Amino acid sequence: MKKEAQLFKSLADETRLKMFWLLMNRDELCVCDIMGVLGITQSKASRHLRYLFHLGWVTDRREGVWMNYRLSVAPGSPEDKQLKLLGEILSSLPEAQALRDRLEHWLATKGQSHDGAAACQCC
Amino acid sequence: MKKEAQLFKSLADETRLKMFWLLMNRDELCVCDIMGVLGITQSKASRHLRYLFHLGWVTDRREGVWMNYRLSVAPGSPEDKQLKLLGEILSSLPEAQALRDRLEHWLATKGQSHDGAAACQCC
DNA sequence: ATCTAATAACCGGATAACCGGATGTTGTCA
DNA sequence: TGACAACATCCGGTTATCCGGTTATTAGAT
Numbered sequence: 001m002k003k004e005a006q007l008f009k010s011l012a013d014e015t016r017l018k019m020f021w022l023l024m025n026r027d028e029l030c031v032c033d034i035m036g037v038l039g040i041t042q043s044k045a046s047r048h049l050r051y052l053f054h055l056g057w058v059t060d061r062r063e064g065v066w067m068n069y070r071l072s073v074a075p076g077s078p079e080d081k082q083l084k085l086l087g088e089i090l091s092s093l094p095e096a097q098a099l100r101d102r103l104e105h106w107l108a109t110k111g112q113s114h115d116g117a118a119a120c121q122c123c
Numbered sequence: 124m125k126k127e128a129q130l131f132k133s134l135a136d137e138t139r140l141k142m143f144w145l146l147m148n149r150d151e152l153c154v155c156d157i158m159g160v161l162g163i164t165q166s167k168a169s170r171h172l173r174y175l176f177h178l179g180w181v182t183d184r185r186e187g188v189w190m191n192y193r194l195s196v197a198p199g200s201p202e203d204k205q206l207k208l209l210g211e212i213l214s215s216l217p218e219a220q221a222l223r224d225r226l227e228h229w230l231a232t233k234g235q236s237h238d239g240a241a242a243c244q245c246c
Numbered sequence: 247a248t249c250t251a252a253t254a255a256c257c258g259g260a261t262a263a264c265c266g267g268a269t270g271t272t273g274t275c276a
Numbered sequence: 277t278g279a280c281a282a283c284a285t286c287c288g289g290t291t292a293t294c295c296g297g298t299t300a301t302t303a304g305a306t
Contacts, residue, residue: 001137001140001141001144001213001216001218001219002137004137004140004212004213004216005134005135005136005137005140008131008132008134008135008140009131009135009293011128011131011135012128012131012132012134012135013128013293013294014124014125014127014128015294017124017127017128017131018124021124030252030253031252031253031254032252032253041295041296041297042252042253042254043253043254043255043295043296043297043298044294044295044296045253046252046253046254046255047254047255047294047295048294049253050253050254050255062253062302062303064252064303064304065250065251065252065253065302065303065304066252066253067252067253067254078212081208081211081212082208082212085204085205085208088204089127089201089204089205090124090127093124093127095124096124132263136263136264138264153282153283154282154283154284155281155282155283164265164266164267165282165283165284166265166266166267166268166283166284166285167264167265167266168283169282169283169284169285170264170265170284170285171264172283173283173284173285185272185273185283187273187274187282188272188273188274188281188282188283189281189282189283190282190283190284
């Protein structure tokens with residue numbers, strides 16, 4: 001059951017939970033979007049996304065200078081069911097709803113200057 | 124989402140996963156049963172069970188000298204759904220099936236001497 | 247080629263998780 | 277009351293995880 005414990009380990013971090021949530025709400029996001037929405041360092045964002053990548057939760061797609069990530073689990077697999085349940089659990093949380101709003105706002109204002117933290121140049 | 128990360132943290136340990144599995148297959152078990160079936164130390168068994176107890180996953184019931192634990196989550200709650208999914212995921216694993224057999228055998232031979240590891244006197 | 251932005255990988259350091267063995271607690275029975 | 281079994285907790289040691297800061301890599305633009 002080592003593999004199953006590993007599965008839950010990947011969900012046992014608040015930052016990664018938020019990333020899952022963002023990716024459920026928008027099918028593709030680049031590292032800088034996640035940095036911006038969650039207000040975390042580049043190092044932290046990239047590290048966790050790579051972690052999810054190596055475990056097969058997400059795929060990457062390079063688009064010029066940006067690296068995009070999207071959820072990718074086999075339909076019907078345990079991971080898929082787990083993700084659906086996670087989405088169901090999170091969707092009732094005000095905190096998650098606020099995060100979704102933040103994501104919408106972030107994407108809507110791409111290209112304009114973002115305040116707080118070091119705003120990346122890609123947006 | 125701290126609470127949700129915590130939820131997954133409790134599932135992110137192979138020993139605890141096995142405990143959940145055993146408790147799903149038998150509605151009440153004492154510490155010594157779990158020690159015996161999993162082949163772990165008393166310290167380890169008790170520690171993890173207390174951990175689950177403090178998080179509300181299980182309730183305890185003293186029966187003389189034995190402490191029995193049973194799963195206890197509110198029906199329909201996220202924990203309940205998660206547990207059901209976990210059961211579904213584990214049930215297809217040969218490893219889990221073997222564990223269930225071991226549990227049956229252990230309970231069936233209660234009162235007789237158990238080989239391997241320090242056999243507890245309660246059985 | 248060179249510069250720069252975006253991202254990944256690396257590097258200690260801090261913290262938390264896990265473990266076995268020892269010790270404390272509780273309940274039973276003689 | 278004393279001995280003992282089941283269990284909980286404490287102790288310290290080891291390992292895993294997470295983090296920010298730094299350094300490498302990659303791709304586009306000049």
